[in-house]
Structure formats: structure tokens, C-alpha cells
Amino acid sequence: MLLEADGERLYVGARGAVFALNASDISASSALTIEWEASPEQKRQCLLKGKDNKTECFNHIRFLQRFNSTHLYMCGTNAFRPLCAYIDEKRFVMSSQPEEGRDKCPYGPTTGYTALIIDQQMYTASQYEFRSFPDIRRNSPSPTLKTEDAPTRWLNEADFVGSALVRESLSSSTGDDDKIYYFFTEKSQEQTTTYSHSRVARVARVCKGDRGGRLTLQKRWTSFLKARLTCSLPEYDFHFNMLRSVFVMPGRTPQDTLFYGIFGLEWKNVKASAVCRFSLTEVQEAFQGPYMENQDSGSKWKEYTGKIPDPRPGSCITDSLRARDINVSTSLPDDVLNFVRRHPLMSQQVQPSDRRPLLFRRTTDYTHMAVHMIQGVDEKTYHVLYMGTDEGWLHKAVEIEGQLHIIEELQIFEEPQPVNNLLLSEKQMSVYVGSPSSVVQLPLSNWTLTVPGAEPSVDVMAQTNRSTLIQDIQQGSRGCENTQDDIVVRGRSVRVGDDVLLQCELSSNLATPLWTLDGSELQGYGLHSGFRTGTDGLLIIEARQHQSGLYTCYAVENRIKVALVAYNVTIRLDLPPPPPVAPTQDTYSFFATLPEPTEHPFTERPLPPNPAPLLPHSDLLSPRNMEAMYLSLITILGGLCVVLTVVLVYVGFCLRVGNQGKYSLRAAASAYPNNKRQHRNRKQHRNSAHMELKTISSHCNGNGICNGGSKQHNGDFQDGGFLQIVPGEAHLTPNKEPPPPAPPLPPTPQHPSPECMFPNGLSATLPSVLRRMNGNSYVLLRQSESENTSPHGYSFAEELNKMLEKRKHTQLLPRPDESSV
Template sequence: MRLLAEMQGARSSALQLLLLGCCVCAVAGYPFKVPLDLDVTPRITVLSSGLQGCRRFQSSAVNYSTMLLETDSERLYVGARGAVFSLNASDISASSALIIEWEVSPEQKRQCLLKGKDNKTECFNHIRLLQRFNSTHLYMCGTHAFNPLCAYVEEERFVMSSQPEEGRDKCPYGPTTGYTALIIDQQMYTASQYEFRSFPDIRRNSPSPTLKTEDAPTRWLNEADFVGSTLVRESLGSSTGDDDKIYFFFTERSEEQTTTYSHSRMARVARVCKGDRGGRLTLQKRWTSFLKARLMCSLADYNFHFNMLRSIFVVPGHTSQDTLFYGIFGLEWKNVKASAVCRFSLSEVQEAFQGPYMENQDSDSKWKEYTGKIPDPRPGTCITDALRARGINVSTSLPDDVLNFVRRHPLMSQQVQPSDRHPLLFRRTTDYTRVAVHVVQGLDGQKYHVLYMGTNEGWLHKAVEVEGRLHIIEEMQLFEEPQPINNLLISEKQMSVYVGSPSGVVQLPLSNCHRYTSCYDCIFARDPHCAWDGVQCVNIISSEARSTLIQDIKRGSNGCENTQDESVQRSRSVRVGDDVLLQCELSSNLATPLWTLDGSEFQGYGLNSGFRTGTDGLLIIEARQDQSGLYTCYAVENSIKVAVVTYNITIRLDRPPPLPVNPTEDPYSLFATLSTPTEHPSSEKPLPPPPAPLLPHSELLSPRNMEAMYLSLITILGGLCVVLTVVLVYVGFCLRVGHRGKYSLRAAAAAYPNSKKQSRKQHRNSSHMELKTISNHCNGNGICNGVSKHHNGDVEDGGFLQIVPGEAHPSPNKEPPPPAPPLPPTPQMCSPECDFRNGLSATLPSVLRRMNGNSYILLRQSESESTSPLCYSFAEELNRILEKRKHTQLLPRPDESSV
């Protein structure tokens, strides 16, 4: 009785742990319940072996993180670790590459090691800046083993034109420190954490006067990590005589006091005026125009925020007001993969900088909105015609009360919201690292933004923005070994995208329209670069007769109604009772298969229907003569079905006779012979026609042998069940009469490993029976056919039962029950070398399909698997599993006639 109580306690504890785990999973999964139309699946997956038009550049150097594209000279300049390269932009793999080696000396490396830096990553010269300085020279800066240096490069000869100069105020010390820099009219604007223990700073380094951000009494930047910057020519066409502005994008530690979910980091945008000269006395050598605001990229309806800004790309418009910013955002949790793409307009940013300010009374309190009086002229604005009319021509003429207000109020209260107030894209299992945008005019006259997004595992996603959503056209695997994409550049002249990574540089065409082989395939892609000309899918930029082209980017469905489907035609001949797989490969991840027989769609795929289906094909189980006919597989996408392959299946009546069994040749033949009924010698029956050649294991898979094995297994297992029943009755009787002998299940022992150790040591020579659940097969997603596992190792009832000999304690007055006979070896239906070339495993009807190049999803399970095994008796469950195994024996060569 005490043992029963312990077992009940263990069961109660297990249930409590299970409920607690479910609650934790529910809470942890809450933020990821997002609209399905935002979590987009790439339509096509292209592996590295299938890339077309790909060119690569590699050398002995690593970490190709900095790139500069010169359209006029058709050169691509690449900065790596210890070297700078000049490549032919039209073909980076050509032999015309030039190189400047810029390594650190052994003494400099030794000094770096004395600072406690890593000799494998940090004590090298990583090129962080590579930009044009004037018409004849480039300017570059490197970390130089934690002692930054900068140098001028003569473009024509591609050599250093002078000795390296001090770069401590222009370049960060480390190779991974957030950094951005611009050279505008030979003036250098940089943002980073420059020195080892310094605060982040935005600086104008040259020419004089040099400017920087303020540290006291109010620090303008808090652990900022910069990702990008850009110049916006707001003075062009300005009616107010406004100044050009430089915008900086970064992530920093949060300062605001909010009532919603607390965030430790926030994405920001800051700006300074290009003509800023600092203050005369107050804010001397400091920015007088510095303002910053929060960039919001969130799912507001779900209170889910992406606070980490990873990359920014600027798309200029016809006017400065039409400028757009595309940003890649991530989560603060480093162990959770998720990314979002948000788009912002410059007008929204300007509106935030014209709104209310934030205020911080002391260093210990949070920032909140300022409600007091604002000085005139408005703090943080650039010099305009209105100020010039008042005699304020430069920032040094601004009043002290304005400059004091700027010093204490750098943060704006209004947040910059994305276009349409939601992200363009959300990806659960992808960490995007870089983004680049190309503007393409479609055949409908509209301009479409095509985004190229690199991941931290070396994949490149191409997507098009349509009505506030992103449609991912394709995903391309650029590298065999996973590695992050460090940089992206687009050349409209070369019609190429350049990708920088730790191992090298990759050049890809902006589009590969010849990949789409049919009209519907070309239209379904919704690629603004591609259109159908009646014969093939072509690039619209290189096509002259654009009026005859077909393209539908908004819907991806119209234009191919008058074209004929060119499906593959195949013929197959099989015998009655055989299994055959009809393969149907779908190139699109967004397509679903649809099968028809003689023009009529299948109505069901139950266990008794004789069919199993998945994205890899259709399985006909134990073919019948009435199943002959024309089988057609359609790919259904965008509510349109397109024929992929048609099979003309002929099922013959002739069946091969069973072959004579030689027990000495087959270890399982005797087992089959004993269970097969014999015929009387005098009985005369017509002999069937001679059988077709059989594969080595066809004798074992014959219907007679299979039936004999099933009957033998059922008989043996039935006997074991009887023994098990006797043992359980005996245990129950012992518990009722109060004997001290104890019979334990290993499940209870696992729940209480420390209980009654001494008692078990006294009965080592006894035996007991154990019930063990044997799982069938897991599909890779944690879903098992017949058994379900929990994180704590507990196994729910399911699968089938096996009786295992073990240890127990006999009754002092009765003989222990006899040991259970061992199970006969299970016949091996297929050798380990058996190759199912049909793409399905022996666990049908659970079918797996490949998705997004990285994962699999379960498409369909049989009706039996959706029902709990607890609803069946032992015999029913065993019959069901054996019937299932029988149905899953596939032909080794499904594309040939069945034998």
C-alpha cells in the first residue's frame, strides 16, 4: 500500500511539472503570436550548388567587412584584415585585382597582447573606413592592433601616398565596435566609441573647428552602438534656406520612463546640421543642433517591440521629403532568433524633431516629457533665412538660454513610427544582418522597392514590397559554411549585388529570370525584374519590346490564362497488390499539391482509401485493378492550379507465386514456413505464369510470408500478455495480504531514485516484469508516431508494449513466477542499405517537407495518429501498428514497373 501511495505521489508530481512546463511555454510563446501575413515564407530556395551567374573573390585575408563601389571607374574597393583590394566591378573573380597589404608589426602585436586582447581576432589591422576623399585619393582607417591609423590612397596607382597618420579620433579600437563614418566635402563625420574606456561620441574631425557630443551635466549618448549614417541635402529646393543634415542611426541604453513593458535598449535616430560650428561660450566645440528620437518597430497590437537596430539603408526620393529609411531590427534576447523590417519616412523623423522635448531633473531619475517654456529660436534647429534676418548667421551667435536648453534636452518625446504603423516583414527563425534596396519600375508604371537582406548564416533573401507587405521572391545560400553577411552593395550599372563576408566577396546578378521555366512560374514569382515574353521569362531592363511582356506583381496570378500547361507525361505498369509511389516535386515553397484521377479530384486519403499523399508524391497502397487510370499532380498557388506531371497507371491482374523456402539460406524462412498453411499434394491447381525477376528481399515481402509473420507475432505477444496478467494478479494479491515482498516498476523507481535502496539490496536474486513503451519513429519536429516525450524524460502511453525481464522481490511462501520467454527477433523487412528513392520514409503517412532551406514541417498524418492510443485495447493497438507497417513497405525502384 505504501508503494501505491508513493506511485500516486509521483504521478501527481509529474502532472504538476507538466502543467508548470505548459504555462512556461505559453508565456514564452506569447510574443510570437503574430499575424501570419507578416511571417513570410520564401517562395523558392536556391542552394549554393544551384546559384547561377555567381562570381567569388577570396584571398589569404579574412573579414571582408568594408566596401566602396565607384561606378565611374567600375572598381569595387574592399577592406579586409590586413589588406585592401581593388576589384573589377563587372567581374570580381577576374585576375585584375590589385592589393595593398597593411599588416601590423610583431612589436605592435606584442603590445596588443599586453593589453589583454585576443591574438586570434583583435591584434590585427581591420580596415574599418574606406571612402573617397577627393577626385584622386581615397581615405582609409584601420584598427592596427588597438592603435588606430589612417592613410591616403592614390587611386590611379593604388598605393599609399603618404605615411599613416594618427587615427585615434577617427576610428574605433576594436574590429566589432559599432562605427559609422562619412566624408562630405572633405569633412569627416564619424560616430563610435573611439578609445578603450571612452564614451560613445559623434564627431566632426576635420576641418576646424572639431565638434563632439556633450558628456556633462547631461550625457547625450548612453552606450550607443552605431550602425549607419547618411547625408540628406535638405537645402536643395528649400523655401526656408534650411541647412543639410547628417542623420545617425544607433541603439543605446534606454532613458525614458514608460508605463508599458520595460526595455533596456532602444533604437534611435539623431541628427546634426552640416553647417553647425558650436557655441561661442556655452557648448563650445560641441554640437548646438544635436537631437535624437526613438525609432519604433513593433507589433503594437501584441505589445511586442524590436529594439535592436542592426542595419539601415537610405532610399533618396525626388525631394528630400521623399527620402525613406529601411531598417533591420532584432530582439534584445540573444538566444531568440527573430527579425523585423520597418520603413520610415524623413517627414516622420522631422515631425518628431519638431515635437515636445524630454527632460531629466537629476541623474537618478528617468526622462519624462518637458512641459515648460521653450526658448526662441527653437533649440536644435539649423540656421535658416528667418534667423539670418534676425542677425543670427552662425551657431556661435545663438543665445545662451537656447544653448543651455539644448545641453539639457537632447531627447525628443515623440517617437518615429514606421510607415503604415507596422513592420513590412517579421521572421521568427531568421537573424537579418544587412539590407540593401533597389528601385525598379514595373510594366504597370509603378516603382517597386526590391530588398536584398543578408542573414547571419550566409543566406540572401530577395523580396519585393507590395502594398505595405514584403513578398520574399527567393532565398539563396551563398556559402556552404554558415557565416554572417557583413556588407551589401548594389550596382545598377552592373546589375549586381555585392556581398561581403568573413571568408570572401560574392557577386550575384540582381535577378535570374531564366530560373523560371514556364509562364505561371514567372508570374507567380512576382519579381519586378522579370516578365514573360511568350516563350521564356526575360529581364525587362534588357528587353526591347516591353509592350508584349506579361507581368503581375501585385497579385501574381494574371496573364497566363491562354497558355498551355506542359506537364511531364509518364507511364507505369504495376501488379495487383503492389505499392507504388508517384513522385511530384514542387519547386515553389508556397505551392500545395493536388492530385486527380481521370480528371476527378481525390476526396480523401484515409487508412482504407488505398492512398497516401504529401508534397513529394502520391503513394498507392496494395494497388487494385480499379485504380488504373490517369493520375495528374497539380501545383496550387495563388488559387491557380498548374499541371506538373501526369502518370498513366496500368494495374495488371497477374501475381507471382510464392517461392520455395530454404531455411538454411534465410534466417526468417522457417518462421514464415511454420505459420503458412500447406496444400494437399493431390490438389491440382492451374499454375500462374512465370514470375518476373525478384529483388533479394522480395521473398520475405511476399503476402504469404508476411501473413505468417504477423500471425506468429500476434501469437507470441498474446502469450506474453497472459504471463503479464498472471504477474499483475499475483502482485495485487501480495499487496492485499500485506506481504513484505515488493514489486516495483522502473517508472516509479525513476520518480523516487532514493526510496527503499536498502530493501532492494536484500533481494538481488529475484526477478520481475516491466512494461516498456517502444516509440515508433519521430519525424524531427518532436512529433512521434505512437509516443509523446516530454522535456523531463517522462513518456506518455502510446506505441506498443514490450515485456522486459528485470528484478523484483518474490513472496516468501510462493514460488516466483517463471521468467518471460524472450521475444523472437523481429524480421528485418528492409536491409540498412535499402534505398527508398521515392523521397518518403517508412513512417508514412507522416510526410515531411523541406521549408526555407533550413527546417521541415509535418504536412499530413493519418487519421489513426490523430487519435490517442489510449482509446484502443492492446490487441486493437497491435493490429493497427502491424497494419500500418504493412502499408509502408515501398518498392525500392518506384520509377520502374512493379515486380
């Protein structure tokens, strides 16, 4: 997407088309379209290359930017044969025949790619051809430059996510050059003893005026340097090493430029995101620090401690070099260029502001972001971030004292789909969100929420006179002190012994519920208290007459208490019992009453059995015949026991022959029908059809919910553990190094969870999605026999009840992948 500076038009590149939309109303009928489909012959050639005719064999527009005052420039994949073309902006038509684009545009629609047109020169970074190495290039006009791949490869399986021009020549006291910064994730090269990652986040830079070397590094960058971007939680030694998106925030001067990055985890089956901010000053310091070297191509890189040539390798041309008659990069000495060729990596890592993330969020994968600076009533400037997720949500957050606070969440698309792009227009006061299926326009601010009894919220930007406004961004409480409890009281009459759910939905994720009975706060929700509380209501279990009264639900946040709903509950003896309802397999109640600890946690209370009808008299039921029937039945059961004993002994012997605690099931995998096995493998992106059984043991500071009941002695797991089926990990390709195992996620720093915590910080929660298997959904929890209470003093049943209440609205997957167990 391309939003013009004047804010009047939004250009959108799609599959086989380019659109020019009215930025003030993208749904207006004035939209213009250029159709640009791949030819049938090119689609046929794409199929012959083995590509997908549903996703890849089309012309996906990957580049769309302004070329000059009259024309735009665009590039498309053209079914794996890229083309580029100029667009006449005024007429919105292609002004020339398409030209070759294989050096400017990637072949595929999902290959990492970033590109800029700067002063009519095109700078791109991608893996261009199908089997080529990733490369950073200046394509046109001459001189064309690229990164080096021999003897030292400068980029190692790089996946690019963004680039930015910083005009560092403006008001420079040293006559410095403008620079282009590139952001990507690549395979790690560092040698370290503290931690190891197979991939790391990077920032690289080149000088805009670079013209390559004369003989050494001819048609190669002489100013290419790269450094690592770190985004981690130091207290947990937890590192986010996958860079997903970058937003560049210009400052008052080039030196004030900020880089916001969205980071994720290397393990695709663990969802978590962190937002880190970097200053240009920190990046420049890394490029002025020590270099890394690799004497042997087969070893890891380590810090270079030898002599550094003069002028400093990788520097731009400045006034001090011009005074030495070095006016262009082709005049640089060969020893400097040879050093650049072998030392592209810097040793110093770029640390984020405050040395920690602005935001860490579990169970969320952010994909793109945009940042808006706005002035509050207190005359201070705040950074407001808009972040899109992989499921089509938009989160709005404000930065306060080095931390991000999410103040609004909005589900943009009815069907879950990733946010592919985010643009802001201060002139139009709009946010433009792009996804694989559509583009959505939203207002920058949408403050229509009101607190009962308080003054209604208004848009600060729309108020010319702000002297009468009250706004408390720092504490979030000023103006709410005199909130009136003006709520509707609802009546509820129930029969003694029934369970009653009083619903109370909190509008804020940061608020906690508080319940009162006749004005007194309910104290404790133990197993025998008769109450359970959750995020969506209060449950009265087996109601008794003394529990009648006025129940009021309050939302408590930042020490402010606001009444939301009240119930006048009357518990009576004279109400008739409700008619019995037969349970069905599709009915799930997460507020079901838990049995006493002596019963199994998932045992249902049976209904009283109906009286058995009297059997008619028959000679078959005589004592002699009944004795013969019993003897026959005992004989059959005895034979079956013998057969089962032999089978179990044989299976036990076979399992003992294999590895202890780890078994490869070839037969289980091959028993699947071919189409099911192919579907499972495609789901898991695996080449192996093997499965693996592993014994898993977990402990939770004495909490029975998290404790599998196992004990560990001398490295062997004893009885009480459970089995986890891990598909596709029995055998790995010899040439591929397996990725490091995913560590448990630490708790969210801003909102510590009251739930059970592992010693390493992982919160034990039920999954957000339960698997539906043959119409039944279940989660197996096991109680520790020796430790029945959590660190917080709650019993197993209480902790279970809390977790089930939080998952009351858990959705069920109608079609889970076949590997789910």
C-alpha cells in the same frame, strides 16, 4: 566596400589588405592590392592586452571612402591601436605614412561603427577606445565636436549601424542646413506603462554647420537630437527593437528621402526579422515635437511639459535666426544650450509607413539590404529589395501596395556565413555581396524560369520594345491563363500493401500542391483515407488495387493551376515482396506509416520473429533446479526494489526541500569535465555554470501536438507537464537586470500557416534542425488524452504526419553543442 559613382571600380577593405576590383568582372586579373598588416610588435602588444590572436590582433579595415578627386582615405584597427592613411587612387598605393586613428576608428573588428567624409570633413560614430562611451564626432578639420556625457549622457550604450547625409539646404525656403542622420540601437531610457524593452532603435541628427557653443557646450554639438524608431505588429503588440541595418533611398527632392531598416528581436535565441520604411517627413516631425526630460538621473525619462526657450533648442541656423544676428551656433543663448544639454531625447516616436512592417519573416535573420527602383511594363515604378541573411542567402523582394513579396531566393555561399555588405550598380546591372570570406558579384535580374506550356520569361530591362510583353506585378496571374499541361507521365508498379511515395517538388514557396486521380481531385487525407500529402509529394499508404490510376500533381498559386508531374500507378498482387532490410541507427524516414491510435506513436511494427531453436536436453533444466533458480532471481530482484525505494524516497525528500517547480543543479554542472564545462559556457556566453529545471505547460486550442497534457489549478501545474532544461539561468549577476522573456512569435501576416496555432499566435512546428544524440535523433510529442483533434478537424496522427512530411529533408547536426537536450 566602396563602389565609385562611375561604376568602374569596386574597392574592398579586408583583413590586412585593400583591393581595387574591376566592377564589371570582380574576378578579372586586373585587381590591385595594398598589403597593410599590423606589425609583429603591435600584435604582441595586442596579445598582452588579452585579445584573441585569431580574430582581433590583426589590422581590420573598418573605413574606406573617397577623400577628394585624387585620394581615398582608410582606417584600420591595427591590432587594437587604430591607424589611418591616404591612398593615391591612380597608383593605388599609400601616399603617406599612417597617422593616428584612435578618434576616427574603433579598436575592435566587431564594434558598431559608421563614418562619412563630407566636404573633406570626417563624421564618425562608434565606441572608440576600449573603455570609452559611444560618441558621435566630427574629427577633422577644426572645429572638432562630440556628444555630451555629463551631466546628461546623450548616448546610452549605443551600437551604430549606419549614417547618411541629407542635403536639406537644397531649394530650402527657410535657408536650412544639411543634416547628418545616425541610426543605432541603445539602452532604453523611456518610462512607459504599456511595454518595456531594455534596448530600442534610434535615429539621431546633427547639423552640418554646427560649430558648438561659445562657453556652454564648447566643442559639443548644439544641434544633437534623437528619437525612437518603432517597427511593430500592432495587432499582436509585438515590437522589433533591435536595428541591424539601414538603407537610405534618395528621392527626387531631399524631402522625399526614405529610410529602409532591418529590425530584429532582442532575444538572440529567437530568429525573426522585420523590414520597416520611414519617410524623412516623419523623422522631421518627431524632431519638431515635444522633448523628454529626466530630473533625477536615477529615474526614467518622461515628456517635458515646461516652457521651451527661443530659438527652439536643437535647431539648425536658418534665415530667421540670421535675421536676429545669430549666424553661427556659437551665438546661441546659454539658456538654449543648457536646455539642449539636458533634453537630447524627443517624446514623439517615428512611425513607419502604413504604421506596420513591409515584411515580417520568422526563422530568418536579415543582416543587410539594398534597394533598387525600376520601372515595370505598366510604366509604374517599383522598389525591389535585396536582403542578405546571417546564413549567406540573398532574398529578392518587390514592394506591392505596402507589402514585400519575396520573388527569388539564392544561396550564395556553400558554407553558411553572414552577409556583411550589399551594394548595387545600375550601370553594371550587378549586386555585390560581401561576407567574412569573399565578395560575390551577381546580376540584378536573373529571370530564366519558365512555366510549362507558357511563354519563356525575359529580362524587362533588356527589351527595347516592351509592347509585346505581358507582365502582371499586381496580381501575378496575367499571361498564365492558357498554360498547357505538357508534362511527362512516369510509370510506377508496386505490390499490394506497400507504401508508395510520388514526389512533386514545388518551385515556388507561395504555391500549394493539388493532386488528382484520373482527373478527379483527391478529397481529404484523413487517417483512414490511405493518403498523406506533404510539400514534397503524395504518400499512398498500404496500397490497394482500387488506388491504381493516373496521379497528377499541380502547383496552385493566385488561382492559376499548373501541372508539374504525373504518375501512372499500377498496384499488383503478383509482384514478389522486396527482401527485408535491417534498420540502422542512421536511417530516418519521415514518411513512415503511422500506427493506429491504439499504439504508441513511435512504436515500430516488429518483423515476425524467427522460430526459436530447440534447446538440447540438460539436467540443469530439471524442475528442481529451475525452482531454485526462480527463488534466487526473485530474492535478488526484491532486494533491488528495496534499495531503489529508499533512494527514491530520499531524492523526493531533497527535492521537496527546494523551491516548488524550480530546482538548481549545482552538482550536475560541476560533474562535467573542466574542458566540457568551459566549452558549454563559451557556447552560451554565460558566466554561470548552473542549470535550471522548469515545468513547462503549453496548450494549443485542443491540438494534441502542442498540448503538453498539463492542467493548471491555482497556479500549480499538475501531472502531465514536461521538463525543460534551461542552462545558465539559476543565478544572475546582482548588478545585471535580466532581459525580458521572449514572447512567442506571431504568425507571418502574408501567409497564415495551416499548422496548429497557440492562442497567442505561435505556430507549433518541428525544429528545422534535429539534434543527433548517440546516433539517434528524436523529438518528443505528447498527445492530450481529452482532446484528440485540432481546430481544423485533424487528428493527432494526421497533424504529426503533416509536420513530419514538411521536415523530410531536415538536416542533422553532426556536432551539437553539449547543452542540447
